[in-house]
Amino acid sequence: MGSLIECRDLWKVYRLGDVQVQALRGVTVDIQRGEFLAIMGASGSGKSTLMNIIGCLDSPTSGTYRLSDTDVGSLDSDALAEVRNREIGFVFQNFNLIPRTSALENVQLPLFYRGLPLREQRARAAEALARIGLKGREHHYPAQLSGGQQQRVAIARALVSTPSILLADEPTGNLDTESSREIMTVLENLNRDEGITVIVVTHEADIAAYTSREIIIKDGQIVTDRARTAVSAGGR
Amino acid sequence: MGAFLLLTVTTAFRVLSRNRLRAGLTVLGIVIGVAAVIAMISIGQGAKAAVRSQVASMGTNVIIILPGATTTGGVRGGQGSAVSLTVADAQDLKKRIPLLTDTAWGKRDVMQVVYGNRNWNAPVNGISPGYLTIRDWSYSSGVPFTQTDMDVAARVALVGQTVVDNLFEPGEEPVGATIRLKNVPFVVIGVLEPKGQSSQGTDQDDIVFIPFTTAERKVLGTQFLGSIGAIFASTDRTEDLPEAVVQIREVIRARHRLQPDQADDFTVRTQIDIAAVQEGTGQTLTVMLFAIASISLLVGGIGIMNILLVSVTERTKEIGVRMAVGAKRRHILLQFLIEAMSLSLFGGLLGILLGVVCARATTVVAGWPTIISLESIAAAFVFSLAVGLFFGLYPANKASRLNPIDALRYE
Numbered sequence: 001m002g003s004l005i006e007c008r009d010l011w012k013v014y015r016l017g018d019v020q021v022q023a024l025r026g027v028t029v030d031i032q033r034g035e036f037l038a039i040m041g042a043s044g045s046g047k048s049t050l051m052n053i054i055g056c057l058d059s060p061t062s063g064t065y066r067l068s069d070t071d072v073g074s075l076d077s078d079a080l081a082e083v084r085n086r087e088i089g090f091v092f093q094n095f096n097l098i099p100r101t102s103a104l105e106n107v108q109l110p111l112f113y114r115g116l117p118l119r120e121q122r123a124r125a126a127e128a129l130a131r132i133g134l135k136g137r138e139h140h141y142p143a144q145l146s147g148g149q150q151q152r153v154a155i156a157r158a159l160v161s162t163p164s165i166l167l168a169d170e171p172t173g174n175l176d177t178e179s180s181r182e183i184m185t186v187l188e189n190l191n192r193d194e195g196i197t198v199i200v201v202t203h204e205a206d207i208a209a210y211t212s213r214e215i216i217i218k219d220g221q222i223v224t225d226r227a228r229t230a231v232s233a234g235g236r
Numbered sequence: 237m238g239a240f241l242l243l244t245v246t247t248a249f250r251v252l253s254r255n256r257l258r259a260g261l262t263v264l265g266i267v268i269g270v271a272a273v274i275a276m277i278s279i280g281q282g283a284k285a286a287v288r289s290q291v292a293s294m295g296t297n298v299i300i301i302l303p304g305a306t307t308t309g310g311v312r313g314g315q316g317s318a319v320s321l322t323v324a325d326a327q328d329l330k331k332r333i334p335l336l337t338d339t340a341w342g343k344r345d346v347m348q349v350v351y352g353n354r355n356w357n358a359p360v361n362g363i364s365p366g367y368l369t370i371r372d373w374s375y376s377s378g379v380p381f382t383q384t385d386m387d388v389a390a391r392v393a394l395v396g397q398t399v400v401d402n403l404f405e406p407g408e409e410p411v412g413a414t415i416r417l418k419n420v421p422f423v424v425i426g427v428l429e430p431k432g433q434s435s436q437g438t439d440q441d442d443i444v445f446i447p448f449t450t451a452e453r454k455v456l457g458t459q460f461l462g463s464i465g466a467i468f469a470s471t472d473r474t475e476d477l478p479e480a481v482v483q484i485r486e487v488i489r490a491r492h493r494l495q496p497d498q499a500d501d502f503t504v505r506t507q508i509d510i511a512a513v514q515e516g517t518g519q520t521l522t523v524m525l526f527a528i529a530s531i532s533l534l535v536g537g538i539g540i541m542n543i544l545l546v547s548v549t550e551r552t553k554e555i556g557v558r559m560a561v562g563a564k565r566r567h568i569l570l571q572f573l574i575e576a577m578s579l580s581l582f583g584g585l586l587g588i589l590l591g592v593v594c595a596r597a598t599t600v601v602a603g604w605p606t607i608i609s610l611e612s613i614a615a616a617f618v619f620s621l622a623v624g625l626f627f628g629l630y631p632a633n634k635a636s637r638l639n640p641i642d643a644l645r646y647e
Contacts, residue, residue, distance in 0.1 A: 099554075
């Protein structure tokens with residue numbers, strides 16, 4: 001069995017009017033099951049594009065992307081939705097919870113689209129919320145929760161479908177330092193205790209410091225790919 | 237799938253109840269459209285039923301033959317102004333046309349009817365006895381007059397309920413009383429069962445019947461002996477009416493010695509013709525209401541489409557999130573379709589309610605009969621659902637075709 005993620009010579013070219021933008025220029029990277037890594041880079045470097053491709057939200061212009069030995073490039077939009085539903089959990093910078101919908105129902109969402117019975121959806125969503133310390137907040141609306149709590153709900157939503165990868169795009173971008181630390185600890189624990197592959201996209205070095213591998217992208221190419229030897233938990 | 241539908245429907249209702257005013261205004265067109273459909277059908281069906289019962293009150297399978305119009309000095313008189321039909325015509329019809337089960341004749345005039353110190357103007361009809369059978373009159377009290385009364389020109393009369401109400405004290409027995417027509421005393425021998433309004437809106441119970449012979453000799457007078465105002469005939473079966481009309485025309489044309497190039501000097505009408513005219517008026521109204529209903533349903537549908545397009549734009553980010561966690565296109569499509577159909581269904585139910593109220597109000601205020609049928613309610617229900625489906629399709633399809641990344645990035 002190969003790596004969990006295999007990217008081979010990925011190119012992504014956009015056309016913005018007359019101008020061609022090369023967001024990715026030949027990215028090749030392997031990510032193993034159970035890794036905790038950071039993708040870093042300035043804005044416009046192509047790190048978000050790479051994340052979207054890994055998250056099966058976008059497809060490369062050329063090159064191949066294999067996820068769990070499946071060539072994702074050959075899948076249609078329904079099959080991609082299926083892969084996102086089962087294999088990937090997203091955590092966004094601005095939480096992206098559905099407004100005026102309870103925490104529990106937000107967490108239920110992936111199971112809802114998987115077509116599980118309502119009772120099972122509720123039970124698993126409640127369990128996921130409890131796991132990240134939000135027991136008792138099931139029926140709160142996003143607006144009634146703090147930023148840190150909202151991001152935990154989002155993590156619970158990503159976890160509830162037991163994905164192989166958790167993709168976090170600037171997960172602490174909208175949080176204060178205290179909440180940021182909490183969220184990174186949650187991600188760290190999930191990786192260590194449950195073996196979930198966690199990929200964090202960030203431009204902050206102190207967030208990347210939680211991870212064990214660091215990929216730096218510049219102008220659509222990987223310029224640095226190194227393992228962190230000394231994991232300095234909580235180090236900033 | 238069951239859980240999916242249940243949650244999608246609850247989500248749709250939650251989204252809609254969040255914007256109650258907006259939802260309410262959006263469905264207004266549907267409400268008016270459906271209400272118009274319900275009112276239209278109930279008024280139409282009510283009118284049809286009323287026409288049918290009025291036509292039935294004329295008797296069954298009745299043929300009426302009226303004298304034709306005269307033209308004097310280039311001025312055409314009204315129908316019946318010519319004096320061209322005679323008792324002999326009527327008797328000959330009976331003899332020559334086996335299809336006719338009954339024939340009768342009569343003439344009429346409005347005159348003063350006097351009882352004691354009271355008087356009342358009523359149409360007085362001199363008729364042959366068969367008339368009562370043909371027009372299906374029955375008696376609330378007393379007896380009809382007979383051929384003997386006819387033969388001896390007896391001074392007997394049958395009176396309608398309206399005449400009774402206007403000449404007699406409440407509780408007074410009209411049968412046996414003596415009334416006067418043109419100073420000629422008549423004994424009331426029967427009171428007619430009320431028939432109500434005719435299809436032309438005249439009071440059929442405002443009437444006095446006397447034997448034709450008595451009328452001719454003592455009350456109404458005559459232009460020439462045997463001239464009559466109308467001939468009445470009936471057939472056993474409704475299907476025989478057209479054939480009977482053809483034969484009647486042949487017989488009377490021959491009797492009147494009309495040349496092939498001459499027009500009829502009489503008119504033959506059947507119940508079928510009269511009913512068709514009456515139902516025609518009802519149809520005009522129905523067509524008008526149908527036009528109103530279609531336009532408001534169209535406007536309502538466009539309203540729903542518009543609000544859904546707004547909703548899709550407002551919730552682009554939500555759509556992106558749903559797609560990111562695994563919603564397929566059909567899930568998004570279904571979500572917005574269900575929202576559209578919930579809106580139109582809500583409008584439809586309100587419209588049904590309003591339509592029923594309008595129909596009832598029409599009956600109470602204007603006195604028009606209305607019939608609210610289960611079919612019309614079911615049709616309105618299905619129609620409103622169809623409007624939601626049709627006008628929801630475009631916005632829902634648009635939502636389902638969003639690119640997940642663009643949707644997620646949308647601010």
